[in-house]
Amino acid sequence: MVGTGGVGAAVGAVARRRDFFERMTFADLDPARPEALVARLDDGRFAAAQVDASDEESVAALAREADVVLNATDPRFNPPIFAAAFEAGCTYLDMAMTLSEPHPDEPYSRPGVMLGDAQFAEHERWSEAGRLALVGIGVEPGLSDVFARYAADHLFSELDEVAVRDGADLAVEGYDFAPTFSIWTTIEECLNPPLVWERERGFYTTDPFSEPEVFDFPEGIGPIECVNVEHEEVVLVPRELDCNRVTFKYGLGEEFIGVLKTLNKLGLDSKEPVSVRGAEVAPRDVVAAALPDPATLGDRMHGKTCAGTLVTGTGKDGERRSTYLYHVSDNEQTMREYGSQAVVLQTALNPVVALELLANGAWSGAGVLG
Numbered sequence: 001m002v003g004t005g006g007v008g009a010a011v012g013a014v015a016r017r018r019d020f021f022e023r024m025t026f027a028d029l030d031p032a033r034p035e036a037l038v039a040r041l042d043d044g045r046f047a048a049a050q051v052d053a054s055d056e057e058s059v060a061a062l063a064r065e066a067d068v069v070l071n072a073t074d075p076r077f078n079p080p081i082f083a084a085a086f087e088a089g090c091t092y093l094d095m096a097m098t099l100s101e102p103h104p105d106e107p108y109s110r111p112g113v114m115l116g117d118a119q120f121a122e123h124e125r126w127s128e129a130g131r132l133a134l135v136g137i138g139v140e141p142g143l144s145d146v147f148a149r150y151a152a153d154h155l156f157s158e159l160d161e162v163a164v165r166d167g168a169d170l171a172v173e174g175y176d177f178a179p180t181f182s183i184w185t186t187i188e189e190c191l192n193p194p195l196v197w198e199r200e201r202g203f204y205t206t207d208p209f210s211e212p213e214v215f216d217f218p219e220g221i222g223p224i225e226c227v228n229v230e231h232e233e234v235v236l237v238p239r240e241l242d243c244n245r246v247t248f249k250y251g252l253g254e255e256f257i258g259v260l261k262t263l264n265k266l267g268l269d270s271k272e273p274v275s276v277r278g279a280e281v282a283p284r285d286v287v288a289a290a291l292p293d294p295a296t297l298g299d300r301m302h303g304k305t306c307a308g309t310l311v312t313g314t315g316k317d318g319e320r321r322s323t324y325l326y327h328v329s330d331n332e333q334t335m336r337e338y339g340s341q342a343v344v345l346q347t348a349l350n351p352v353v354a355l356e357l358l359a360n361g362a363w364s365g366a367g368v369l370g
Contacts, residue, residue, distance in 0.1 A: 002053050002081055003072035004028040005182075006295025007095065007138075009037050010340040010348035011072060016043050018352065020359040027051035027062055040339075053077040059084035066090055068358070070351055074185050075099050076271075082119060086131065091358065093351055095138030096185065097232050097370070100192060103205070107193050111203050114195065115232050119368050127367035134354060134363075135370040139307045139327065140166055140248075141232035142350040145240075145370070147309035147325035148233075152241050155323055158314040159243035164233045165324070167217045167224040167251030168305035170331065170342065172297050177259060180297060180305070180343045184288045187269045190252065190260050194228035197238045197246040209257055213249065217306045219328045224251035233309075236370045243313070263287060298341030301331045305342050 001008055004026045015024060026034035027049040034048035052058040053073045059081050063069050069085040071078065071094035078098045085092035097116035104112065119135050126133050136142055144164045152159055172178040179186055193205035209227040216223045231248035238246055252260075263269045268287050273280040308326025315321035329346035338345050357363040 001026050001070040001072055002028075002051060002059060002077070004033040004037055005072070006293070006340070006344035007347045008072035009295060010338065010344045011070070011352055012037055012041050012046065013338040013340055013345070014348050014352045015355075016041050016046075018356060020356040021045065023047060025049050025062070025066065029053065054080055056080040056084045056087070060087045063088035063090050068093065068355065070355065071095070072351075074182055075188070079118065082122075082133065085133070086122070086126065086129070089131065091131065092133040092135075093137050093354060094135055095142065095347060095351060097135050097141070097235070099188065100195075100230065102193055108205055108207050111193075111195060111205050114203065115230065115235050116370065123368040130366050132358075132365050133368040134358075134365075135368060136232045136236055137351050137354045137370070138347045139350050140164060141236055141370065142354075143327060144233050144307060144309045145236050146350075148237050148241060148311060151309070151311040151323060151325060152243075155315060156311060156313045156321070157316050157318070159241060159311060160313040161245040161247065161311070162233075162237050162241065162243050163246075163310040163312070164231065164248045164308070165215045165217075165226055165251075165310055166249070166305075166307050167215060167221060167226060168303060168343075169217075169221045169224075170301055170303040170305055173300045173302070175292065175297075175300070177255075178292050178294075178297060178300075179256075180294050180301065180341065181347075182288070182294065183291055184284055187260065187263065187284055187287070189229050189231060190250070190257075191264050191269050192230040194230050194248075195234045196228065197234050199244045203234075208260075209252070211247075211249070215249070215251065215310075217251070218308075218324070218326060219304060219306070221304055221306055221328070224253070226251045227257070232370070239370075295341065295344055298331065298335045298339075301335075301341050303342075304328050304330045305346060307346060 031050040075096040098118040101113035226249035229250040268283040329342040331342035334345040
């Protein structure tokens with residue numbers, strides 16, 4: 001597993017309870033992180049290693065000792081890790097797909113390079129080699145797509161809209177502003193032009209934070225205003241399911257949206273390095289470094305987070321129906337049972353499930369699939 005941050009550590013905590021694997025190596029640029037994780041897990045099946053996720057050969061050299069590469073880094077590192085897994089003859093899994101690029105002339109109406117385009121372009125190569133790359137298999141994307149497939153197969157005869165809705169009532173004590181997930185990834189998702197798919201129109205983009213709606217989340221979370229955000233489900237679902245519309249909306253809240261807009265105005269969302277007293281540094285990396293590590297916030301957090309898919313259409317009985325399939329992660333429970341905060345634990349569950357289903361043969365395939 002490449003990447004031993006919050007999600008990577010949570011993968012270890014979940015996998016420790018399962019018996020489908022013989023060995024799992026946690027790798028990171030900073031060797032102290034996987035070493036500390038392996039010591040904490042105290043399980044002879046786990047090992048630690050150092051790897052540079054930006055260096056394809058570094059990843060490939062380590063991957064040659066494995067059957068599967070699970071990418072738990074942020075999606076900047078997908079290209080070298082994806083290529084290294086192929087070079088090493090491994091099955092590949094990730095939780096976020098290769099990054100998009102806005103349309104050069106009409107970014108808020110037409111897509112440019114879409115999420116995952118670089119990976120899906122390699123489908124034939126992976127397929128011909130008989131290897132599987134299972135992309136976007138975290139919670140969102142991943143579990144949300146499984147919910148959509150389940151609804152299509154078991155609950156509906158016709159699908160109208162597949163609408164992924166994510167919201168939480170999490171709070172972090174002692175901080176005025178402390179994101180509970182990677183701020184680098186959150187900036188990427190929320191400030192890029194959101195993607196929408198419709199049968200008649202195909203893919204199109206909108207302004208950030210468009211089409212606000214209030215969604216009433218279950219298990220006590222309650223009503224939260226959600227807005228359009230760029231996300232992989234909008235790419236993945238139309239590839240596999242016959243429906244009329246696919247959207248992704250995130251319950252960010254007024255304060256969070258305000259902070260993101262301010263970062264954008266100041267250029268602090270930029271991924272491009274600038275020179276500061278002779279050092280080259282990306283403004284977004286500075287923002288991420290200045291904020292607390294989300295993986296360390298579990299003891300200060302309380303509340304729940306919900307990931308789910310609202311499906312509307314015609315039920316198996318011929319009647320109109322609307323069903324929200326979801327997973328709620330309670331921070332008190334995840335800290336007590338796994339030692340990981342709710343958001344990273346929720347993200348880590350599905351790739352471990354996927355690994356087990358691949359190991360026991362329930363899932364199989366070749367090519368780049370999601």
